[in-house]
Amino acid sequence: MGWLVTGGAGYIGSHVVRAFQAAGIEASVLDDLSTGFDAFVPDGVPLxxxxxxxxxxxxxxxxxxxxxxxxxxxxxxxxSVQQPLHCYEQNVSAMVILLQEMRDAGVDKLVFSSSAATFGTPDVDLVTEQTATRPESPYGESKLIGEWLLKDAGRAHGLQHTSLRYFNVVGSGTPELFDASPHNLFPLVFDALVNGRTPKIFGDDYNTPDGTCVRDYIHVADLAEAHVAAALRLAAGESIEPVYNLGSGAGSSVRQIMDTIRDVTGIPFEPEMHPRRPGDPDQIVATGELAARDLDWQMRHTLQQMVSTAWEARQKAGDAYPA
Incomplete structure (x- = not known):
């Protein structure tokens, strides 16, 4: 017996699998490898x-x-704004099938990897679980619908569940696992540096200490441990909240990220400054107090460690990193 990790061959999911292994719990993986890698699945883990x-x-x-x-x-x-139907198929239709099959198989526990995109652009600097959800993309909407589906399934046939919301996931728990997203800040900056381009900052006139946007960054290994802690809480039959934010409570600015990347990589660069992008708020940071109470949520890695582990994994990937 063990836990099935959907998407367990991806950047986040593969870290969750390893966190289960570290806790002495068997894990298996279901993944279509559309963005994941079979090499990310540890030997002996059913895929x-x-x-x-x-x-x-x-x-x-x-x-x-x-x-x-x-x-x-x-x-x-x-x-997702350009491909809304695909997004809903992958995130909503797929979850309906998963929940139906779980019900029929008598599997009644689920930890959902949700998203802070459910909040859209909050009107507060520090987001809590009570902050209004106003998603601004089909992706954010699909994650919120997923949370609704869990609530309804719990009411209808006893599904035990919780959803974890978070912002920017960075770093690596082991050099074999890297973030290959073409849209995330760390891979974008690393890719620019590796290919001799200058990284870009969009906007330095925000109402923040250094003028650049402040966002929540959390280490992927810390995130993975929170998923396992939630699973253990469900398995033990302990009370659990329907939603938890996994946040730093402080955040880091884009300028701080760039400075730390320069220090860690040893590559001298000064980011190109570009006008701010429409709709980017000054600051979005979440508190993790509720998760700290129930899931032992902690920011166990500094920004320096987030960058250094991510850079080590990017270097080790070498030719395996997608072009």
Missing amino acids: TKATLLDRDAVRAALQGVDGVVHVAGFKYAGV
Whole structure:
């Protein structure tokens, strides 16, 4: 018996698998490898190569598991605006199939990897679980619908669940696992430096200490441990909140990120300054107090460690890093 990690061959999911292993808990993976890598799945961990839209594959993967950590999904908020139907198919239709098959298999525990995109652009600097949800993209909407589906499934047939919301995930828990997203800040900056380009900052006139946007950055290994802590709480039958924010409570500015990357990589550069992008708020940071109370949530890594582990993984990837 163990836990099924959907999307367990991806950047976040593969760290969740390793966190289960570190806790002495068996894990299995279902992943279509659309953005993941089979090499990210540890030896001996069962891997079902299939999409969640494949009902038969989902049914087979659920046999003999205690619960599910649902990480799989279409995660590109900007792209979701151009491809809303694809986003809803991957994030909503797929979850409906997963929940139906879980119900039929008698698997009644689920930890959902949700998103701070459910908040849209908050009108507060420090986001809490009570902050209003106003998603501004099909991606954010699909994650919020996912949370609604869990609530309804819990009410209808006893599903035990929780959803974890977070902003920017960075770093690496082991050099073998890297972030290959073409939209995330760290990979974008690393890719620019590796290819001899100058990284860009969009806007230095925000109402922040150094004029650049302030955002929440959390280390992927800390995030993975929180998923496992939530799974253990569900398995023990302990009370659990329907939603937790996994935040730093402080955040880091884009300028701070750039300065730290320069220090860690040893590559001298001065970012190109460009006009701010429409809709970018000055600061979005979440508190993690509730998760600290129930899930032992902590920021165990400094910004320096976030950058250094991410850079080490990017260097080790070498030719394996997608162009």
